[in-house]
Amino acid sequence: MPDLTGHVALITGAARGQGRSHALALAEAGADIIAVDLCRDVATAPYPLATRAELDAVVKEVESLGRRVIAAECDVRDSAGLAEVVSRGVAEFGHIDILVANAGIWALGRLWEITEEQWQEMLDINLTGVWRTVKAVVPTMIEQKRGSIVLTSSVNGFEAGAGMTHYVAAKHGVLGLMRNAAIELGPYNIRCNAVCPGIVDTKMNDWQGAYDMMAGGPGGTPQDRRDNAYGWSALAGRGLLDPATVSRSVVFLASDDARDITGVALPVDGGHAVLPGSNPNPIREL
Secondary structure (H helix, E strand, C coil): CCCCCCCEEEEECCCCHHHHHHHHHHHHCCCEEEEEECCCCCCCCCCCCCCHHHHHHHHHHHHHCCCCEEEEECCCCCHHHHHHHHHHHHHHHCCCCEEEECCCCCCCECCCCCCHHHHHHHHHHHHHHHHHHHHHHHHHHHHHCCEEEEEECCHHHCCCCCCEHHHHHHHHHHHHHHHHHHHHHHHHCEEEEEEEECCECCHHHCCHHHHHHHHCCCCCCHHHHHHHHHHHCCCCCCCCECHHHHHHHHHHHHCHHHCCCCCCEEEECCCHHHCCCCCCCCCCCC
16 A cells, blocks of 8 residues: 555545545555535435534544544535635645545436536536635645645546436546646646546445436336446456445555556446447337
8 A cells, every 4th residue: 555644635525435435545544634525415416415423433433543634514516615624724734735526426317307406516516516626725735836636537427328417527527627637737746637436336326216227217126236236347246346446546546656647537447448338228210
């Protein structure tokens, strides 16, 4: 594992799922942690979001690893709130070396059926919220002339996903943001990369709509979710991926082991991106 002793990492969406896993993996590598989460539901997410109790549990887990930690409730749609979190982190730790802009939601909806609110909230959180987070942290990294930024995109950052147009558009946008950030921040010795997870075992896809999608129609079950996830990977025995596998890539990209890597979109997907794919339900006649 890379040695991140003396580094400080800010992670959004840190209360559970991939964000929690990233916070713990970075702490295990030696980093002190600024754990940020909304800790309340949003109107268009079809499942409950993380709670303050879950964020507090992450604090205890990080502390049990011997690392210092700050927890903050903050909405990535709130630029002033993000600036306050960054100021608090710098005041407490003196610097922020790593940013993992991970906060996001997932929902389903065909492009002609998505409401204005569903579209806007998805883009505000999953794309504009990432930009706001980067914008809040970058000035302190520019001042110290170093930093590593890791954005969470998805395999849907470079491929379509039927029935999730707003999510796909946002995750494509994250990769464009990442590439431009890599160009604009490179002169300040700040790297920016993205991880592109496949289907990961988190609460984000553990609800009835996800079961139905994985089953191919209404009436899906948690077992359908588990069984059909194996079809998303090229590697044997990979179904729903453990968040820790994404976290290992985050730690690598955040560390000096990746000191010469910037502008990269790294799939962590069991080989999903290389699958040829097929149409399981072709329309043969109109």
